[in-house]
Amino acid sequence: MTEKMAHYWDVYKKFVSTSISVETSFRTSFILLIFMDFFFFFSSIGSVSFIYDHVVNIGPWQKDQLLFFLTFMLAIDNLHMMIFSQSFWEFSFHIKTGQLDYVILKPMNTIFSVFFRHFRASSLFNTPLFMGYLIYYGIQVNLSFLDWTLLPFLIVLSLALLVVIEFILSTSMFWLTDGMGINFLRMQMQQLGRWPNFIYQGFIRKVLTVVLPILLVGSGPVHFLFDKSAWQLLVTMIAALFILVLVLLVTWRIGIRRYDSASS
Secondary structure (H helix, E strand, C coil), X not given: CHHHHHHHHHHHHHHHHHHHHHHHCCHHHHHHHHXXXXXXXXXXXXXXXXXXXXXXXXCCECHHHHHHHHHXXXXXXXXXXXXXXXHHHHHHHHHHHCCHHHHHHCCCCHHHHHHCCCCCHHHHHXXXXXXXXXXXXXXXXXCCHHHHHHHHHHHHXXXXXXXXXXXXXXXXXXXXXXXXXXXXXXXXXXXXXXXXXXXXXXXXXXXXXXXXXXXXXXXXXXXXXXXXXXXXXXXXXXXXXXXXXXXXXXXXXXXXXHCCCCCC
C-alpha cells in the first residue's frame, strides 16, 4: 500500500512539473491569470464590505464573521483552481475527441489520471494572499488554539467534499459527450456554496444541504469553528463525503462502461 501511494505521488509530481512547464511557456497568459485571481479575490471581499456599509448583521453574523467565512471559501477556491479546475475542462475535451482512450489504457486509477492531471501554477502565487487574509480574519473572530489546529483539516475536508460532488456531476459527460454545459453548471453550483446556509430558506436549503450538500462545504466547518454545538453539521459533512465517494465509484464504473470512443 505504501509503495503504491509512493508511486502515485511520483506520478503526480510529474503531472505538476509538466503543467508548470506548459503554463509558464505562455508568460502573458500566465501573468494575466495571476492578476485575474487578485481581482476576483478583492472584488469578492469588497462586495461583502460594501453590503456591511448598509447593515450591521447578515443573519446571525457580523462583518468579520462573514468575511472569515468568505476567505475560508476563497482559500478553498484557490486550492480548487490550482489542483483540479483545469482537469474538468480537459475531461470534456478528451471525451469528445476520444483521447480518453489513452487515459483508460494507462495502468493507473482513471479518476486519478483524469482529475489530477493538470496543475494551475498561476494560482500558487496567490496562495499566500488567500491564506494570509484567512489568518487575519481568523484573528478578528478570535479563533482558539484548537480552532487553528483544526483549520487545515477542515479546509482539506471541505475541498474533498466539493470536488467529489463535482466529480459525480462530471460523470454525466459520459452520456452528454459535450461537457460545456456541465462545467458551467458546476461553476454556478460553486457560487451557491460561497454564501452561508442561513441565506437560503425552506426547501432550497434542505436540498442544498442533504440531496446536494454544497452548503456543507463552507457552512459546516465555519459554524463549527464559531459554535462547537454545531458539531452535527461536521458529522453530516463527513458522512456525506463517504456516501458520495461510494456513489462516485459506482457512477464512474458505469460511465467508463458506457463510454464509446469518439476515435473509433
